[in-house]
Amino acid sequence: MKTLTVVIPVYNEEKRIHLAFNAVNKLKNPRGVRVEKIIFVNDGSYDNTLAMLNKYKQEKQMKLPSGAEIEIISYTKNRGKGYALKRGMRHVESDYALIIDADMSISFSNLKAFIPHMENGVDVLVGSKRLVGSVSLVKRSLLRKLFGWGYSFLVRQLLGLPLADVTGGFKVYSRRVSKTVFPRITQERWSFDPEVLYIANKLGYSIIELPIVWKHVDSSKVGVLRDVARGLYELLVIKINDLKGIYCLPKPRFSPSLLIEKVYLYAKS
Numbered sequence: 001m002k003t004l005t006v007v008i009p010v011y012n013e014e015k016r017i018h019l020a021f022n023a024v025n026k027l028k029n030p031r032g033v034r035v036e037k038i039i040f041v042n043d044g045s046y047d048n049t050l051a052m053l054n055k056y057k058q059e060k061q062m063k064l065p066s067g068a069e070i071e072i073i074s075y076t077k078n079r080g081k082g083y084a085l086k087r088g089m090r091h092v093e094s095d096y097a098l099i100i101d102a103d104m105s106i107s108f109s110n111l112k113a114f115i116p117h118m119e120n121g122v123d124v125l126v127g128s129k130r131l132v133g134s135v136s137l138v139k140r141s142l143l144r145k146l147f148g149w150g151y152s153f154l155v156r157q158l159l160g161l162p163l164a165d166v167t168g169g170f171k172v173y174s175r176r177v178s179k180t181v182f183p184r185i186t187q188e189r190w191s192f193d194p195e196v197l198y199i200a201n202k203l204g205y206s207i208i209e210l211p212i213v214w215k216h217v218d219s220s221k222v223g224v225l226r227d228v229a230r231g232l233y234e235l236l237v238i239k240i241n242d243l244k245g246i247y248c249l250p251k252p253r254f255s256p257s258l259l260i261e262k263v264y265l266y267a268k269s
């Protein structure tokens with residue numbers, strides 16, 4: 001049985017945090033998975049989000065159907081979703097971590113289709129809104145569709161990631177990805193998703209994209225026109241970072257004791 005930690009980033013969510021609470025209240029352990037922890041990362045909210053999180057934890061601790069522990073990570077300055085997830089993933093010790101948006105536009109029910117791949121040891125599972133089999137319960141505007149298609153095209157062309165959708169808020173990462181990829185993130189806001197996937201692909205981790213059932217939430221904070229230029233700029237930064245060697249694994253340091261051990265084993269054989 002695989003263990004799972006759920007990481008939910010939140011920022012000024014007082015008007016819809018109840019959606020996350022309701023979903024967590026109903027979450028049961030799917031067959032083959034045991035949910036160990038629910039981590040809420042409060043990314044510098046200035047409304048009542050943190051107070052609501054603390055109240056929820058106090059009321060629901062050890063009373064969830066999944067039996068999961070609730071953990072709250074909070075800091076005062078807003079840094080962006082990428083930074084929030086980087087902080088949250090430090091606390092993951094489960095076999096896998098599920099990252100899901102607080103608006104629950106992609107529900108926990110999608111996890112069922114991911115479990116067989118988790119059992120097979122796949123490192124990264126990407127929930128995609130643009131694959132055959134994906135189902136949208138609410139129509140998006142044409143402008144948002146065009147931006148989504150255009151951004152995915154740029155990701156494929158600039159970063160070489162053959163994925164239909166990199167920005168969906170439903171992704172599962174293995175523990176080794178949590179420990180080796182997320183500490184290398186440099187993008188704290190819009191382009192953290194493609195950066196994580198780019199690093200994971202560069203380091204040779206297995207990646208699978210799966211269709212999901214989802215719905216668009218009108219209160220999303222993403223400003224489509226505002227983020228076009230930012231997204232392009234950050235993708236170029238990711239490419240430059242790679243050319244600088246920022247994403248490479250450190251080379252093993254020379255150890256005389258290790259050399260002696262290898263020589264001993266060779267002589268013994």
